[in-house]
Amino acid sequence: xxxxxxxxxxxxxxxxxxxxxxxxxxxxxxxxxxxxxxxxxxxxxxxxxxxxxxxxxxxxxxxxxxxxxxxxxxxxxxxxxxxxxxxxxxxxxxxxxxxxxxxxxxxxxxxxxxxxxxxxxxxxxxxxxxxxxxxxxxxxxxxxxxxxxxxxxxxxxxxxxxxxxxxxxxxxxxxxxxxxxxxxxxxxxxxxxxxxxxxxxxxxxxxxxxxxxxxxxxxxxxxxxxxxxxxxxxxxx
Numbered sequence: 001x002x003x004x005x006x007x008x009x010x011x012x013x014x015x016x017x018x019x020x021x022x023x024x025x026x027x028x029x030x031x032x033x034x035x036x037x038x039x040x041x042x043x044x045x046x047x048x049x050x051x052x053x054x055x056x057x058x059x060x061x062x063x064x065x066x067x068x069x070x071x072x073x074x075x076x077x078x079x080x081x082x083x084x085x086x087x088x089x090x091x092x093x094x095x096x097x098x099x100x101x102x103x104x105x106x107x108x109x110x111x112x113x114x115x116x117x118x119x120x121x122x123x124x125x126x127x128x129x130x131x132x133x134x135x136x137x138x139x140x141x142x143x144x145x146x147x148x149x150x151x152x153x154x155x156x157x158x159x160x161x162x163x164x165x166x167x168x169x170x171x172x173x174x175x176x177x178x179x180x181x182x183x184x185x186x187x188x189x190x191x192x193x194x195x196x197x198x199x200x201x202x203x204x205x206x207x208x209x210x211x212x213x214x215x216x217x218x219x220x221x222x223x224x225x226x227x228x229x230x231x232x233x234x235x236x237x
Contacts, residue, residue: 008233011053011084017072018048024215025160025196026114028186030054031229032198033112033158038062040106042150044097044113044143045069049077049090051112054233056086064090065108067100069137097138101146109155111147115140117165144173147201156181157201166197179205187214 005014006022015021030051035041035058043052046066056064066081068074074094081090093100116138147157157178161169163185170180182200187193198213217223222237231237 006050007235008053009235010057010233011080013048013050013053013080014083015048015076018076019070019073020047022048022050026050027054027230027233028196028213029112029114029158029160029198031058031233032184033110034156034182034200035059035062035110038109038155040108040110040152041065042108042111043067044111044146045115045138046077046092047073047114049080049092051114052077052090052092053080053084053086055110055112056084056089057232062089062110065106066090066092067097068092068094069096070094097146098142101149104150106150107152107155108150109152111151111155111157113143113157113159115143115159115161117162140169140172144169144176144178148176148178148203151203153203155202158198159201160186160196160198163194163197166199170199170201173201177203179203180208181206183208183210185210185212187212189216189220190214190218 004016005012013022035055039062041055041062041064043066046052046068049066052064052066068077071094074092077092081087081092178201180199181202184198185194186196188195213225214223215226227237
């Protein structure tokens with residue numbers, strides 16, 4: 001069993017009850033998503049709250065709504081927010097994203113998500129883990145529909161996906177008028193296959209700015225690019 005908490009430079013994430021613990025995907029997204037000019041941010045599937053907390057650290061006054069369907073994960077997120085320096089700027093809402101999108105009238109400059117992405121794989125016997133890992137509870141079409149409903153006209157959606165699923169999501173979003181404008185291919189080591197993609201989508205079609213991010217260098221140490229991206233958060237950097 002992993003640690004019951006994960007300590008960052010400015011906050012600590014306690015995760016004894018959460019279905020999904022702090023992982024590289026979430027940290028990458030929290031460090032990369034563009035928070036410029038965003039005064040209202042929505043985190044879809046916040047889990048422990050780590051991405052919401054990272055975005056709060058990176059923005060000076062943005063209010064963040066963090067939606068989480070799993071009750072135990074939402075409880076951990078609320079506790080982590082309450083113990084953080086930004087408790088007055090983050091609200092954790094325990095409900096499905098579909099219900100949230102249907103009921104809320106607020107629009108958001110930035111919507112982020114590290115969504116469930118397994119479509120056909122064998123499920124865990126733990127219901128909460130299935131909610132966080134499998135797309136049954138939040139199909140991509142539902143996520144896209146909700147983003148389009150809640151996104152401000154000049155807003156952006158940022159997400160992190162496995163490589164194949166990310167390209168499927170880009171294609172599906174494009175059909176509905178949500179277009180990829182930035183894409184980062186994430187590799188574990190130089191020359192290896194792309195494991196993850198971080199994407200930014202907007203309602204205005206633009207040329208795609210595509211780059212690569214390698215987590216480790218050829219010697220196996222963390223790369224300069226990865227350390228530069230995450231140095232405001234990880235204690236080791």
